Amino acid sequence: MSDISYYLMRSGELKRKDNNITMYSSDGIKKDLKIEATRDIYLFNEVTLNTKILNYLGQNNIPLHVFNYYGFYSGTFYPREKLISGDLLVKQVDHYNDGKKRVFIARQFLLAASFNIHRNLRYYKERGREVGEALEEIDYLRQNLKKCCDVKELMGVEGNIRKKYYETWNSIIDQDINFEKRVKRPPDNMINTMISFVNMLIYTTVLTELYKTQLNPTISYLHETGTRRFSLSLDIAEIFKPLIGDRLVFRMLNKNQITEKDFEKESNFYYLKEKARLSILKEYDESLNATINHKDLKRKVSYRHLIRLEAYKLIKHLNGDKEYSGFKIWW
Numbered sequence: 001m002s003d004i005s006y007y008l009m010r011s012g013e014l015k016r017k018d019n020n021i022t023m024y025s026s027d028g029i030k031k032d033l034k035i036e037a038t039r040d041i042y043l044f045n046e047v048t049l050n051t052k053i054l055n056y057l058g059q060n061n062i063p064l065h066v067f068n069y070y071g072f073y074s075g076t077f078y079p080r081e082k083l084i085s086g087d088l089l090v091k092q093v094d095h096y097n098d099g100k101k102r103v104f105i106a107r108q109f110l111l112a113a114s115f116n117i118h119r120n121l122r123y124y125k126e127r128g129r130e131v132g133e134a135l136e137e138i139d140y141l142r143q144n145l146k147k148c149c150d151v152k153e154l155m156g157v158e159g160n161i162r163k164k165y166y167e168t169w170n171s172i173i174d175q176d177i178n179f180e181k182r183v184k185r186p187p188d189n190m191i192n193t194m195i196s197f198v199n200m201l202i203y204t205t206v207l208t209e210l211y212k213t214q215l216n217p218t219i220s221y222l223h224e225t226g227t228r229r230f231s232l233s234l235d236i237a238e239i240f241k242p243l244i245g246d247r248l249v250f251r252m253l254n255k256n257q258i259t260e261k262d263f264e265k266e267s268n269f270y271y272l273k274e275k276a277r278l279s280i281l282k283e284y285d286e287s288l289n290a291t292i293n294h295k296d297l298k299r300k301v302s303y304r305h306l307i308r309l310e311a312y313k314l315i316k317h318l319n320g321d322k323e324y325s326g327f328k329i330w331w
Contacts, residue, residue: 003037003039004034004037004038004039005038005040005041005042005208005285005288006033006038006041006042007042007044007278007281008023008041008042008043008044008045008047009044009045009274009277009278009281010023010025010026010027010029010045011025011026011045011046012024012025012026012027012045012047012048013047013048013049014047014048014049014053015053016052016053019035020032020033020035021033021035021053021056023047035056035060035062036060038060038062039062039208040063040064040065040204041057041062041063041064041065042065042066042067042204042281043064043065043066043067044067044071044274045069046069054077057077057079058077058079058080061079061082061211062079063076063077063078063079063207063208063211064076064077065204065207065208067200070266070269070271071197071271071272071277072186072196072197072200072271073200073204076204076207076230078207078211078217078230079211081211081216083212083213083214084214084216085214088214088215088216088315088318088319089216089219091318091319092215092216092318093219095221095318096219096220096221096225099150102151102221103148103149103150103151103154104324105221105222105314105317105324106154106221106222106235107145107146107154108325108326109221109222109235109236109238109239109326110145110154110157110158110222110238111142111145111146111326112238112239112325112326112327112328113158113238113239113241113242113326114138114141114142114158114161115142115326115328115329116239116242116243116327116328116329117138117161117162117165117242117246118135118138118139118142119242119328119329120242120246120247120250121134121138121168122135124168124171124172129168129171129172130168130171131168131171131172134164134165134167134168137164138161138164138165141157141160141161141164142161144157145157145158151221151222154222155222162182163181163182166181166182169191172250172254173191173250173253174253174254175253175254175256175259175260177189177190177191179191179192182195184196186268186269187269187270188268188269188270189270190258190262190263190270191249192270193269193270193271193272194249194253194258194272194280195245195246195249197272197280198244198245198248198249198280198284199237199241199245201245201280201281201284202237202240202241202244202245203230203233203234203237204233205288205304205307206233206236206237206240206307207230207233209304209307209308209311210230210232210233210236212308213308213311213312213315214315215232215311215314215315216232217230217231217232217233218230218231218232219232220234220235222234222235222238223235236307236310236311236314239310239326239327240303240306240307240310240327242329243303243327243329244284244287244288244303247287248280248284248287251283252279252280252283257279257283258276258279258280262275262279263276287303288303288304289302289303289304290302290303291303292306292331295330306327309327310326310327313325313327
């Protein structure tokens with residue numbers, strides 16, 4: 001069973017010999033990768049590899065996610081799809097082309113994402129943080145999502161929800177961060193850098209899980225489709241950012257696991273030092289492997305498996321078996 005994500009932080013070379021792949025780091029450290037148990041591979045430094053490696057990863061259905069020197073996402077080697085379904089592809093396209101069908105799915109993504117944002121704020125309100133006003137405004141904005149007639153309107157309301165949400169972060173985070181607004185390209189302070197890094201991890205995790213299903217990751221409903229873009233991953237990631245990503249950021253900052261000293265500043269952007277990236281990756285992997293008692297399945301499932309289940313729920317909706325409703329935190 002594929003259950004290991006390899007996060008390779010050192011520079012060096014990936015080599016294949018027989019049925020093994022080995023990472024030879026430039027500092028002399030050798031690491032063998034258990035291909036039969038590998039889910040996906042992350043490269044976070046300058047690593048040399050050849051087509052023999054890519055062909056082998058493709059044969060074993062293993063995505064390879066690449067991040068640049070600064071820890072920003074560069075792209076993914078996405079193996080040829082083995083579970084492709086022409087019937088489901090036609091249905092995916094139909095739900096994209098039909099305005100009402102597309103808006104319904106897009107709305108469900110945002111209703112779930114905004115509910116999970118609201119749940120995060122409620123948690124901190126119960127612990128004395130000054131987030132009550134934002135909770136009320138987000139409640140109001142969530143009702144507006146139900147009235148939107150197109151995706152552009154939905155995205156506009158979602159932007160206002162996120163703005164209100166981020167305005168509360170100075171109250172939630174114990175460090176003196178002076179976080180005012182979300183800036184992505186490039187991230188202009190330590191919080192934006194951390195959010196971008198964690199969000200890209202969630203995006204790539206969703207992409208890996210989508211690869212294990214029959215869904216085509218380039219056909220989306222909330223985000224626009226485009227060339228060289230796995231936009232369905234962006235759609236589903238919206239649901240899990242508050243649950244996995246934001247909670248990780250709050251937890252690590254409030255425990256001082258990440259502080260200002262863990263960042264470097266270039267002319268117009270911040271980036272994480274290697275040690276901080278490693279700490280976040282460890283926390284992230286532990287978060288994905290943590291389990292909850294699923295109220296419908298009546299058994300324990302990991303946070304990672306919740307993402308796969310979300311894809312299955314969407315497939316059921318596209319096939320007309322059961323109307324889709326995005327995942328909402330119940331605990």
